Amino acid sequence: xxxxxxxxxxxxxxxxxxxxxxxxxxxxxxxxxxxxxxxxxxxxxxxxxxxxxxxxxxxxxxxxxxxxxxxxxxxxxxxxxxxxxxxxxxxxxxxxxxxxxxxxxxxxxxxxxxxxxxxxxxxxxxxxxxxxxxxxxxxxxxxxxxxxxxxxxxxxxxxxxxxxxxxxxxxxxxxxxxxxxxxxxxxxxxxxxxxxxxxxxxxxxxxxxxxxxxxxxxxxxxxxxxxxxxxxxxxxxxxxxxxxxxxxxxxxxxxxxxxxxxxxxxxxxxxxxxxxxxxxxxxxxxxxxxxxxxxxxxxxxxxxxxxxxxxxxxxxxxxxxxxxxxxxxxxxxxxxxxxxxxxxxxxxxxxxxxxxxxxxxxxxxxxxxxxxxxxxxxxxxxxxxxxxxxxxxxxxxxxxxxxxxxxxxxxxxxxxxxxxxxxxxxxxxxxxxxxxxxxxxxxxxxxxxxxxxxxxxxxxxxxxxxxxxxxxxxxxxxxxxxxxxxxxxxxxxxxxxxxxxxxxxxxxxxxxxxxxxxxxxxxxxxxxxxxxxxxxxxxxxxxxxxxxxxxxxxxxxxx
Numbered sequence: 432x433x434x435x436x437x438x439x440x441x442x443x444x445x446x447x448x449x450x451x452x453x454x455x456x457x458x459x460x461x462x463x464x465x466x467x468x469x470x471x472x473x474x475x476x477x478x479x480x481x482x483x484x485x486x487x488x489x490x491x492x493x494x495x496x497x498x499x500x501x502x503x504x505x506x507x508x509x510x511x512x513x514x515x516x517x518x519x520x521x522x523x524x525x526x527x528x529x530x531x532x533x534x535x536x537x538x539x540x541x542x543x544x545x546x547x548x549x550x551x552x553x554x555x556x557x558x559x560x561x562x563x564x565x566x567x568x569x570x571x572x573x574x575x576x577x578x579x580x581x582x583x584x585x586x587x588x589x590x591x592x593x594x595x596x597x598x599x600x601x602x603x604x605x606x607x608x609x610x611x612x613x614x615x616x617x618x619x620x621x622x623x624x625x626x627x628x629x630x631x632x633x634x635x636x637x638x639x640x641x642x643x644x645x646x647x648x649x650x651x652x653x654x655x656x657x658x659x660x661x662x663x664x665x666x667x668x669x670x671x672x673x674x675x676x677x678x679x680x681x682x683x684x685x686x687x688x689x690x691x692x693x694x695x696x697x698x699x700x701x702x703x704x705x706x707x708x709x710x711x712x713x714x715x716x717x718x719x720x721x722x723x724x725x726x727x728x729x730x731x732x733x734x735x736x737x738x739x740x741x742x743x744x745x746x747x748x749x750x751x752x753x754x755x756x757x758x759x760x761x762x763x764x765x766x767x768x769x770x771x772x773x774x775x776x777x778x779x780x781x782x783x784x785x786x787x788x789x790x791x792x793x794x795x796x797x798x799x800x801x802x803x804x805x806x807x808x809x810x811x812x813x814x815x816x817x818x819x820x821x822x823x824x825x826x827x828x829x830x831x832x833x834x835x836x837x838x839x840x841x842x843x844x845x846x847x848x849x850x851x852x853x854x855x856x857x858x859x860x861x862x863x864x865x866x867x868x869x870x871x872x873x874x875x876x877x878x879x880x881x882x883x884x885x886x887x888x889x890x891x892x893x894x895x896x897x898x899x900x901x902x903x904x905x906x907x908x909x910x911x912x913x914x915x916x917x918x919x920x921x922x923x924x925x926x927x928x929x930x931x932x933x934x935x936x937x938x939x940x941x942x943x944x945x946x947x948x949x950x951x952x953x954x955x956x957x958x959x960x961x962x963x964x965x966x967x968x969x970x971x972x973x974x975x976x977x978x979x980x981x982x983x984x985x986x987x988x989x990x
Contacts, residue, residue, distance in 0.1 A: 732792055
């Protein structure tokens with residue numbers, strides 16, 4: 432039976448992988464337990480690792496370090512690919528107000544952590560762990576541990592222990608704070624819902640359709656190509672043309688000539704809507720079905736770009752209107768309809784709305800691909816090449832004023848930044864970064880469970896002893912770090928910035944990167960506002976949580 436005992440208490444490779452597998456399996460099962468409708472999910476893997484380590488089950492230190500770092504890299508790189516396409520657009524227009532509020536939550540949490548460090552005398556390494564647990568941010572924990580290891584040449588178990596004791600009440604505290612804000616601010620949910628319905632939730636780049644009558648004399652006898660050239664600063668596509676003289680509807684081409692009283696079907700943005708309406712003539716209330724009459728050969732289809740050769744190419748370079756006589760009116764990307772302007776770079780997975788003759792559709796399908804099964808093929812080159820670039824970037828030392836030694840982005844910051852950049856701009860270099868949601872989630876879950884299991888197994892040996900020696904007080908510190916920033920910025924958001932309460936719920940969940948809080952907000956609201964708020968602030972918040980955790984370690988833990 433020695434072989435069986437060695438599986439649990441040994442030190443070899445088989446023992447290490449077996450212990451990791453058991454830790455992750457039991458942790459995931461424990462994470463499905465709900466208390467008052469709230470579960471801790473995969474975070475229970477951390478507590479399973481602490482339990483096994485406390486019982487004397489340990490891993491080979493080198494293997495533990497390898498799996499921990501590799502898991503962290505997989506996790507943050509997958510997160511970066513997920514948030515990359517929306518990272519920069521989330522900073523624009525209405526998203527700016529939400530992101531500034533979320534940044535307020537982040538920095539108030541950092542300042543609260545620093546204040547508690549000075550008031551209580553608890554070392555900053557532990558306080559950064561408490562901070563990461565209080566805001567339920569595992570990448571911040573990984574970044575802090577990596578930064579400490581780079582500075583000191585060894586791991587600090589108190590970082591993980593601070594995270595572990597603060598995390599459970601962090602999840603609960605975020606949800607409870609949103610409830611408390613509702614009563615402090617006397618929020619009327621029905622009134623918030625009414626306001627939400629009256630708000631223009633369409634982003635400035637979302638596509639809307641207009642039926643316009645040509646009344647502007649300067650357009651009479653002018654081709655659509657000339658009109659496009661004269662209005663090059665505006666985003667619109669003229670999809671169909673209704674010649675009032677012949678009473679025929681055709682696909683609008685660049686040579687189509689406009690006449691007095693002609694009708695045109697236009698796809699444009701909300702911000703350009705009023706200008707086009709006043710410039711062309713007037714808007715008419717016309718059922719969109721009228722633009723494809725029953726006796727017409729025009730049809731509208733939606734095709735998915737799966738042809739890898741099109742990744743990064745501009746829509747206008749395909750010349751589909753000139754060569755095939757069809758119009759691309761909208762590009763659906765990540766669930767959002769965008770105006771199909773000629774300069775728009777295409778990405779694998781985009782869904783194009785095509786209007787034209789039925790005879791042209793097979794050729795368009797052949798050009799675009801429209802083979803969903805091709806999207807399921809993994810692009811491993813871009814993943815591992817991106818990870819290599821991320822590690823390279825994370826290893827470059829650079830000087831920061833006030834920091835006594837060179838700073839590195841590390842194995843958390845480097846891959847995260849590279850993944851965000853590749854997710855957003857990879858297609859411009861013809862790099863295919865598209866991964867299905869299920870594939871991305873699989874990578875994320877494998878990475879985070881490996882990381883949490885190793886953190887737990889590394890910290891569990893002294894966990895109980897730490898609690899018995901006063902570690903329970905860290906729970907209180909975590910509650911302060913959780914609640915205070917959320918309360919302050921929640922009041923500012925509603926009273927000063929006039930942010931809708933439902934959007935605020937998602938914003939607060941996103942500013943703490945807390946999925947259980949988002950789930951609660953979705954159940955409470957029964958509308959999409961919390962998800963919009965969460966998605967808008969999540970990318971920048973995730974990035975800032977990683978960077979601030981590293982900076983706190985580098986500023987306060989360098990001897």
